[in-house]
Amino acid sequence: MSFYIAGTGSALPEKIVSNEDLATFLDTSDEWIFTRTGIRRRRVLTGETLNDLAILSARRALEDARVAGNEVDLILCATMRGDTVTPSLACSVAEAIGSHAPAFDLNAACVGVLYAMEVADSFFAAGKAETALIVSAEAMSKLLNWEDRSTCVLFGDGSGALVLKKGAGRLAGVLSTDPDSHVIRMPNIEGMNSPYNQNGQQPLAMHMDGGEVYKFAVNAMGRNIEQVCRLAGIAPAEVDWYLPHQANIRIIDASLRKFKIGKEKVLVNISEYGNMSATSISVLLDEYARRGTFKEGDKLLFVAFGAGLTSGAVLLEWKKQG
Numbered sequence: 001m002s003f004y005i006a007g008t009g010s011a012l013p014e015k016i017v018s019n020e021d022l023a024t025f026l027d028t029s030d031e032w033i034f035t036r037t038g039i040r041r042r043r044v045l046t047g048e049t050l051n052d053l054a055i056l057s058a059r060r061a062l063e064d065a066r067v068a069g070n071e072v073d074l075i076l077c078a079t080m081r082g083d084t085v086t087p088s089l090a091c092s093v094a095e096a097i098g099s100h101a102p103a104f105d106l107n108a109a110c111v112g113v114l115y116a117m118e119v120a121d122s123f124f125a126a127g128k129a130e131t132a133l134i135v136s137a138e139a140m141s142k143l144l145n146w147e148d149r150s151t152c153v154l155f156g157d158g159s160g161a162l163v164l165k166k167g168a169g170r171l172a173g174v175l176s177t178d179p180d181s182h183v184i185r186m187p188n189i190e191g192m193n194s195p196y197n198q199n200g201q202q203p204l205a206m207h208m209d210g211g212e213v214y215k216f217a218v219n220a221m222g223r224n225i226e227q228v229c230r231l232a233g234i235a236p237a238e239v240d241w242y243l244p245h246q247a248n249i250r251i252i253d254a255s256l257r258k259f260k261i262g263k264e265k266v267l268v269n270i271s272e273y274g275n276m277s278a279t280s281i282s283v284l285l286d287e288y289a290r291r292g293t294f295k296e297g298d299k300l301l302f303v304a305f306g307a308g309l310t311s312g313a314v315l316l317e318w319k320k321q322g
């Protein structure tokens with residue numbers, strides 16, 4: 001017994017920032033960003049909080065699944081950093097939807113939503129939950145150095161949510177870490193005024209070695225696809241829909257090339273949102289689910305890589321039932 005997806009939702013900031021907008025204050029161009037990444041624009045938080053987005057996407061997913069807040073047995077938020085260190089984003093969502101279920105945040109960077117699915121699967125298998133709410137929410141704009149053109153053009157803000165219900169659906173899942181604390185790194189706040197702190201404050205912005213991440217990403221995506229298909233006993237060609245992490249269209253193309261999968265099976269929306277870290281896959285899923293793309297029994301494969309360096313894939317059959 002495992003889980004199926006019973007509902008999806010998403011919420012995005014209102015502010016749209018185009019590549020041309022970035023070129024007004026950075027030495028960059030739409031041509032460079034689009035040809036190197038596939039990104040045209042992204043959403044950026046202005047007046048809204050990340051809590052606002054997370055709660056809205058959670059409400060939309062619950063409504064889609066026709067599940068009330070107090071019927072949820074587990075709330076997991078995939079995020080690198082919520083609005084507050086404590087309470088967690090998951091507790092803020094619990095408060096807003098009127099739930100007393102266990103609620104906690106999980107940080108697996110861009111792979112967060114897949115890690116959350118696998119944690120929920122363990123709760124289902126242990127008989128500890130019948131319904132789980134997974135919310136991914138990222139305020140990437142607040143982690144970036146907006147003077148560093150090699151990173152700030154790549155990311156966007158947003159939130160997506162999924163309601164999972166216990167039952168047949170998930171076919172297999174794999175998660176792993178290739179530990180590396182240098183290629184993507186963002187220091188935490190050292191604290192206000194401890195008289196004992198001897199470390200000082202490191203620069204509060206994300207550092208990334210794009211070339212190294214690129215090589216890892218292509219390798220890890222391919223490896224995870226092979227592993228999850230092998231576990232489920234199917235060939236990559238038998239997957240109906242690929243939902244890859246939306247970091248760079250060239251990474252998606254390069255990692256899937258060897259499987260000779262038709263482009264129409266590979267879902268993308270990176271041009272509109274950039275890389276929203278843990279949120280990318282959940283917003284992608286919500287958009288295509290609401291368009292009626294998936295039929296009962298279709299095989300969906302989610303695959304992602306991220307800081308850590310984390311990676312993973314989840315394969316499931318579509319059986320959406322509110």
Ligand code: UT7
Pocket residue numbers: 027028029032033036037110149150151153208209210211213214217247248275277305306307
């Ligand atoms: O979720 C995980 C997050 N991270 C990723 O997924 C990142 C993975 N890596 C990538 O997507 C790519 O490596 C990048 C898009 C970051 C970079 O693409 P690239 O083709 O590897 O470019 P590059 O780093 O080799 O840079 C080429 C040139 C450099 O100039 P020089 O040294 O050749 O003169 C950069 O300074 O492009 C320059 N450059 C830019 N130019 C215009 C870097 N960023 C920009 C920019 N606009 N925004």
